Structure formats: structure tokens, C-alpha cells
Amino acid sequence: MIVTKATGLARFYHATRYSWKGLKAAYRSEPAFRYEAWVALALLPVAFWLAESGLQLGLLVSSLLLVLTMELINTAVEAVVDRAGTEFNTLAGLAKDLGSAAVLFSLLIVAVIWGGVIFDNLIAA
Template sequence: MSKVTGPARFYYATLYSIKGVKAAFRHEPAFQYEVYGFAMLFPLSFWVAQTATQWALLVGCCLLVLTLELLNSAIEAVVDRAGTEFNELAGRAKDLGSAAVFFGLIITAMVWGGIIIDNGGL
């Protein structure tokens, strides 16, 4: 079986990505909360940012949180698929994924706070 190449590959990859985002939104409450947060912060970013670079940082760090949550959810799905019995490494993998999301949220708070302070507050 030959692999799809060229524009068709991009098309199918996009469909799979959309399928993944829909699955995360449907099955992962944390992802839902973070999407709702993004939906509130995205319009606010146009008001807070004074430059295109600031806007990119504000939106980019929010997208980073969503990306990290998708990766965390993927880790959790694979670990859960492997079995339900307790396993120290499985628990560690889940905790590490969660920690990555946590750090992403800290980065987001720092970027937003720093830009707001630099711009003289709200």
C-alpha cells in the first residue's frame, strides 16, 4: 500500500488533527476548560497587546497550553489502554504530562502579567 503524498497528505493530516481536537473536547474536561479560557482570552488579547509581537506572545502561550493538554491527554489515553492495574511508571507518565500543562499555565500567567504590567496595567 502506498502512502498518500503531496496536497492530499496535508488534507488527510488536517482531517486527523480536527478529529483529535473534537475527541479531546468531547472526552477531556480539562481541555474543555482550557478552550473556554482561550475563548475569553483571545478577544482580550487584541485589547491588551500594543504590538504584533505582544499579541503573538499572548495568543501563542494560550495555544501552548492547549497543545500541552492534547499531549497530556494522549499520554493518559495510551496509559489507560495499556491496563487498569496500578503501575508506578504509568502513574509517573500521567503526572509528568500533567506537570507539563501546569508549567504551560504558569508561562501563560507570566506572559500575560508581564505584558499587562509593561503596558501600564489594564
């Protein structure tokens, strides 16, 4: 049996549906993703107020999106590891820890970028 994949707009439509399905699943099942999404939503207007240039705005907003992206990837890694089995496995634990570390680093990136923008704006004032 030959399976044909959708192309063009149909492919875009299906890809978008799957992406929204993933976002909804992450929001429903992952408290960390919910918290980070709400913090990002709260900081978004602050970014528009704080930014003095398009570049600063892009950095501020992108750093928030990076955290959400890392959390989605971490959740995907955890789901795959949990699907593989429930018995203890050193590599499974390592995979989960590395995913968590990626989220931590993305949060540090937010702190560095937001701190840098605030510092630049204070110096310029």
C-alpha cells in the same frame, strides 16, 4: 502487501482530517480541554485589546495555544497509559503526573507572559 501513503495535497487533506478528529475527541472527552479552550476563546479578544505590538499579541496568543497543546499531549499520554493496562504501575502513574505537570507549567507560562505584558503596558502608561 505494499502500502502506499498519500502525498502532496492528499496527505495534507488526510492529516488535517485526523487533526480535527483529535480536537473533536479531546473536546468531547476531556473536561479540562473544554475549560481551557473556552478560557482561551474568552481571552483572545482581550489579547487583541491588551497588546500594544505584534510581538505582545504573538506572545499572548501563543501562550494560550501552548496550554491547549500541552493538554492535548497530556490527554494522549493518558490514553496510551490507560490502553496499556488498568493495573497499578508506578511508571504509568509517573507518566500521567508528568503530563499534568507539563500542563501546569504551560499555565504558569501564561501567567508570566500575560503579567509581563500587563506590567509593561502599565509602566508605559
